[in-house]
Amino acid sequence: MNTLIFLRDAFAGRKLATAGFLWLCLIVVAAIIAPLVAPFDPLEIDPVGRLTEPGWPNLFGTDHFGRDTFSRAIYGARMTVIIGVGSVLVALFCGGLIGMISAYFTRLGHFLMRAVDVLMAFPALLMALVLITLLERSVVNTVLVIGIVYATTTARILFGMTLKLKGETFIDAAVCSGAGNSSILFRHILPNLLSPLLVQASFIFAFAQLQAAALDFLGLGLPPEVPSWGNMLSEERIYITRAPWLLIYPGMLIVVSVFSMNLVGDALRDSIDPRFKDDIAGV
Amino acid sequence: MALLEVENLEIAVSTQRNLLPVVQGVSFAVDENETLGIVGESGCGKSLTSLAIMGLLGTSPVRITGGSIHFDGMNLLALSEGERRAIMGNRMAMIFQEPMTSLNPVYRIGDQIVENLRQHQNLSHAAARDRSVELLNLVRIPDPSERIDSFPHQMSGGQRQRVMIAMALSCDPKLLIADEPTTALDVTVQKEVLDLMADLQSRMGTAIVLISHDLGVIAETCDKVAVMYRGKIAEAASTADLFAELLHPYTRGLLNSIPVVDRDVEWLEAIPGRVPTLEETLTGCAFQPRCELATELCACEAPQTTQFKPGHSVQCHFAGQDRS
Numbered sequence: 001m002n003t004l005i006f007l008r009d010a011f012a013g014r015k016l017a018t019a020g021f022l023w024l025c026l027i028v029v030a031a032i033i034a035p036l037v038a039p040f041d042p043l044e045i046d047p048v049g050r051l052t053e054p055g056w057p058n059l060f061g062t063d064h065f066g067r068d069t070f071s072r073a074i075y076g077a078r079m080t081v082i083i084g085v086g087s088v089l090v091a092l093f094c095g096g097l098i099g100m101i102s103a104y105f106t107r108l109g110h111f112l113m114r115a116v117d118v119l120m121a122f123p124a125l126l127m128a129l130v131l132i133t134l135l136e137r138s139v140v141n142t143v144l145v146i147g148i149v150y151a152t153t154t155a156r157i158l159f160g161m162t163l164k165l166k167g168e169t170f171i172d173a174a175v176c177s178g179a180g181n182s183s184i185l186f187r188h189i190l191p192n193l194l195s196p197l198l199v200q201a202s203f204i205f206a207f208a209q210l211q212a213a214a215l216d217f218l219g220l221g222l223p224p225e226v227p228s229w230g231n232m233l234s235e236e237r238i239y240i241t242r243a244p245w246l247l248i249y250p251g252m253l254i255v256v257s258v259f260s261m262n263l264v265g266d267a268l269r270d271s272i273d274p275r276f277k278d279d280i281a282g283v
Numbered sequence: 284m285a286l287l288e289v290e291n292l293e294i295a296v297s298t299q300r301n302l303l304p305v306v307q308g309v310s311f312a313v314d315e316n317e318t319l320g321i322v323g324e325s326g327c328g329k330s331l332t333s334l335a336i337m338g339l340l341g342t343s344p345v346r347i348t349g350g351s352i353h354f355d356g357m358n359l360l361a362l363s364e365g366e367r368r369a370i371m372g373n374r375m376a377m378i379f380q381e382p383m384t385s386l387n388p389v390y391r392i393g394d395q396i397v398e399n400l401r402q403h404q405n406l407s408h409a410a411a412r413d414r415s416v417e418l419l420n421l422v423r424i425p426d427p428s429e430r431i432d433s434f435p436h437q438m439s440g441g442q443r444q445r446v447m448i449a450m451a452l453s454c455d456p457k458l459l460i461a462d463e464p465t466t467a468l469d470v471t472v473q474k475e476v477l478d479l480m481a482d483l484q485s486r487m488g489t490a491i492v493l494i495s496h497d498l499g500v501i502a503e504t505c506d507k508v509a510v511m512y513r514g515k516i517a518e519a520a521s522t523a524d525l526f527a528e529l530l531h532p533y534t535r536g537l538l539n540s541i542p543v544v545d546r547d548v549e550w551l552e553a554i555p556g557r558v559p560t561l562e563e564t565l566t567g568c569a570f571q572p573r574c575e576l577a578t579e580l581c582a583c584e585a586p587q588t589t590q591f592k593p594g595h596s597v598q599c600h601f602a603g604q605d606r607s
Binding site: 168170173175178180192 | 337338339364367368369370371372373376377379380381384385386387388389390398399402403447450
C-alpha cells in the first residue's frame with residue numbers, strides 16, 4: 001500500500017518518466033507473452049529469405065540466416081527482463097547483505113568493506129570480463145557476473161544507510177525491548193531501506209542491460225543461439241552496410257529501454273530525496 | 284536489597300591513547316514504588332548511567348570499567364545476551380528523550396506494541412492486539428482502537444511519547460528508566476506525561492528512574508534526587524531533604540538558574556563557566572573552577588562523599604556553607 005502511494009507520487013506530473021515506465025511495462029508484457037505475439041519462430045532458419053528488407057510479413061526484416069528480426073526482438077525482450085531482474089536480485093541480495101552486516105557488526109565490516117573497495121577499484125566491464133572468462137557462457141552465469149559487479153555499489157550504499165539507521169533512537173528502543181540482532185537487522189532496519197533499495201534496483205536494471213549488451217557484443221555474454229538484443233548486434237554487425245535495419249532496431253530498443261529505466265530511476269530517486277526535486281522538476 | 288542497586292559504577296570512553304573516565308563511583312538504589320531523579324547539566328553522565336543500566340553501551344567506545352548493577356538480585360553486568368534480552372522490555376523498560384524518532388517509522392504503532400508483547404509473553408496476535416488497545420487507552424490516547432493502526436508520523440510528539448510509555452509498560456515492568464521523557468515536548472504536554480507516569484506508578488508500583496536537567500520536574504515527581512556533576516554524584520538526598528537544605532554549591536547554582544515568573548530579576552543568575560571537558564585533567568574538585576566557595580583546598584584535594592545528615596550525602600569540602 002505504502003509502495004503504491006510512493007510510486008504514484010514519484011510519477012505524478014512527470015510525463016517523460018511515466019512514458020518510460022509504460023515502455024518498461026510494455027517490454028515486460030512482451031516478454032511474458034512472446035510466443036503469442038511473435039509472428040515467427042525466432043530460431044527458424046529460412047535460406048531463401050535472407051537479409052530481406054523490413055516490410056510485410058517480416059516487420060523488421062530478416063537476418064543472414066533468414067530469421068525474423070521482429071520475432072527475435074520480442075524474444076530478446078525476454079532476455080532483457082531475465083537479465084535485468086536476475087542481476088538486480090543477485091546484486092541486491094549479495095550487496096545488501098554485505099552492506100547491512102558490515103554496518104551492523106563493525107569489526108567484521110572492516111574486512112568486508114575493504115574487500116568491496118578492492119572490487120570497486122576495477123572498472124565494471126573489466127571485472128565482468130574477468131569473471132565471465134572463468135565461467136562458461138550461459139544465461140545464469142551472465143546474470144551472476146553482472147549481479148556481482150553491481151553488488152559492490154549496492155553494498156556501499158546500504159552500508160552507509162544502515163550505519164545511519166543504526167544510530168537512530170528507535171533502534172536503541174528496539175534493543176531495549178529485548179530484540180535480538182537478526183530481528184533488529186531484518187525487522188527494524190531492512191523495512192526502512194526499501195525505498196533506497198527500489199531506486200538502486202531501477203538503476204542496476206538499466207546498467208545491467210548495457211553491461212549485458214556489451215558482453216554479448218564481445219561474444220562473452222549469452223550463448224550465441226539465444227535471441228537477445230546484444231547478440232543480434234554482435235552477429236549482424238558485418239552486414240551493417242547491406243542491411244542496416246538489422247542493427248538499427250535492436251540498437252534502438254537497447255537505447256530506448258535503458259533511457260526509460262534511467263528516467264524511472266531518476267523519478268524514484270527524486271521522490272525519496274527532496275533535495276533533487278526542484279532542480280529537474282517535471283522531467 | 285533494593286530493586287535496583289548501582290554501586291561504584293565507572294564508565295570510560297576509550298580513545299586512541301587512553302581511557303577517559305566519564306562516570307566515576309556512582310552509587311544509588313531505587314525501591315519499588317519509588318522515583319529517583321537524576322539531575323545535572325548536559326555532559327554530566329546522566330544518560331550514560333541510564334544506558335549502562337539498560338545495557339546499551341555494548342559496541343560503542345564507551346564502556347563500563349568498574350562497579351556493579353544489580354536488578355532484582357541479578358547482576359546485570361554478568362548476564363548472558365539471552366538472559367539480558369529476556370529482561371529488557373519485559374521487567375525493565377526505557378523511555379527515550381526523542382519521541383519523534385523512537386518509534387520505527389515504517390510500522391504501525393499497534394504492530395510495534397504487539398511485537399514487544401509477543402516477544403516476552405506467550406500471547407496470540409489477537410490477544411496482544413486487545414492488550415495494546417487497552418494500553419493505549421491507559422496512556423489516554425483518544426480512540427485507541429482506531430489509532431492503533433496509525434503510523435508514527437500521523438501522531439503528535441506528545442502522543443508518540445505516550446505510545447512509547449504504553450510500549451514500555453506493556454509487560455508491567457518493575458523498573459522504568461525515563462531519559463528526559465519530557466524535554467522534547469511542550470510544557471502543557473510535559474505535565475500530562477509526568478502525571479501519567481505518576482498515575483501509572485501508583486497503580487502498578489513501578490520503580491522509576493527519571494533523568495532530567497529540570498529541577499522543577501524533579502521536585503514535583505521524585506521521592507529521591509541525585510545531583511550529578513561531571514560523572515560524580517555531587518549531592519543525594521530525599522527530595523524533601525534536598526530542597527530543605529541545599530548543601531552543594533552546584534545544586535544551589537542549578538536552582539538559581541531557573542527563571543521565576545513572579546520575581547522581578549534584572550539578571551538571571553547562571554553558573555559561570557561550563558562543565559570541564561573530558562580531556563581536562565582535574566586534580567581537585569571538578570566544580571572548583573566554577574565555584575564561588577572554592578579555596579586552595581578545593582584545587583588540590585577532591586572531596587570525598589560525606590553523610591551530612593542521615594540520608595543526605597554530599598561531595599564538597601564546604602557543604603552547606605554560604606559565600607560569607
